[in-house]
Amino acid sequence: MVKNKNLNDSKRRKNDEFYTLLSDIEAELQNYKKHFRGKTIYCNCDNPEFSNFWKYFKDNFEDLELKKLIATYFDSGGTTYKYVLSSGSKEPTKTPLFGDGDFRSPECIEILKEADIVVTNPPFSLFREYIAQLIQYEKKFSVIGSLNAVGYRDIFPLIKSHQIWISSNNQHQFFRVPDDYDIGVTKVHADGCRYATLGNIAWYTNLPIERKFTDLVLTESYSPDKYPRYDNYNAINVNKLSEIPCDYDGIMGVPVTFIAKYNPNQFKILGITTGSDAFEAAPTKKYINPVRVTGTCKGGSSTNTSATLLLPRIASRWHLLYRRQRRRISEGNLQKNFDTKK
Incomplete structure (x- = not known):
């Protein structure tokens, strides 16, 4: 039973590896620029070597007038790190984490407490737990999830009571995926990377924005x-x-x-x-x-x-x-x- 569980967990983790394109991030986050000013941003599902969320905030750190940018990521088989870019610094510091970088781990929760706004593409299979944690610690956020999550018993009441809402900027999106990704339709583009097109993708947020x-x-x-x-x-x-x-x-x-x-x-x-x-x-x-x-x-x-x-x-x-x-x-x-x- 333990062996099967580990195999299922491994498959779930692999199929949660959707790397958001920079163009999609830019299109959405332009709506919240004024809310980022002077804030600590936490990307808690993002390895800076791959994450376009990290790239977006790092490249626009001064223009957004950020106070601090933090990133952590999950790796069950290796060493994970905490990356921190602070106001006045040109390069981030890199510090090993004690655990595996799971957003639910005690050390990542302590980092979460420090943050003002969370922005990332969390594991779709853990979306219930992920949103519940953000609500528990009263964090502002803009995160990507499946539109089907609206039907979850613990997500729908938040939408109905206007505690969180769906961005109007939703569409079929391309995500870069691992080479051995085995679900859905994927294509290899000119850059040699494999991409998957996913429908019913939505941005979930509780950041105030004027919608028309x-x-x-x-x-x-x-x-x-x-x-x-x-x-x-x-x-x-x-x-x-x-x-x-x-x-x-x-x-x-x-x-x-x-x-x-x-x-x-x-x-x-x-x-x-x-x-x-x-x-x-x-x-x-x-x-x-x-x-x-x-x-x-x-x-x-x-x-x-x-x-x-x-x-x-x-x-x-x-x-x-x-x-x-x-x-x-x-x-x-x-x-x-x-x-x-x-």
């Missing part, structure tokens, strides 16, 4: 045949964002990718279909030994944590539930309309 929200353009019309109701939620199912009806004001279930397009002036998020009564969107029934489309009969826990459609149509695993908000007409517009009629 735009309405999601809605062109579809509602019909009961096209939008079936869930069997266990008081809502209709919408398979794609492009299919959100423009003339339906009830509760709808949409794919979790909706969160990247979310405009609070146009929609209100009610909850997520995790089967939890902690959210406004609570299931209306529970199943016992439901029969699935495959013909298998299992315990109801898995089905009870999803928005369920009866055969022949099956809902996606995660759905956000929201209600479109009606826009209020200002007093000026009302008066203008009244005067026109006169």
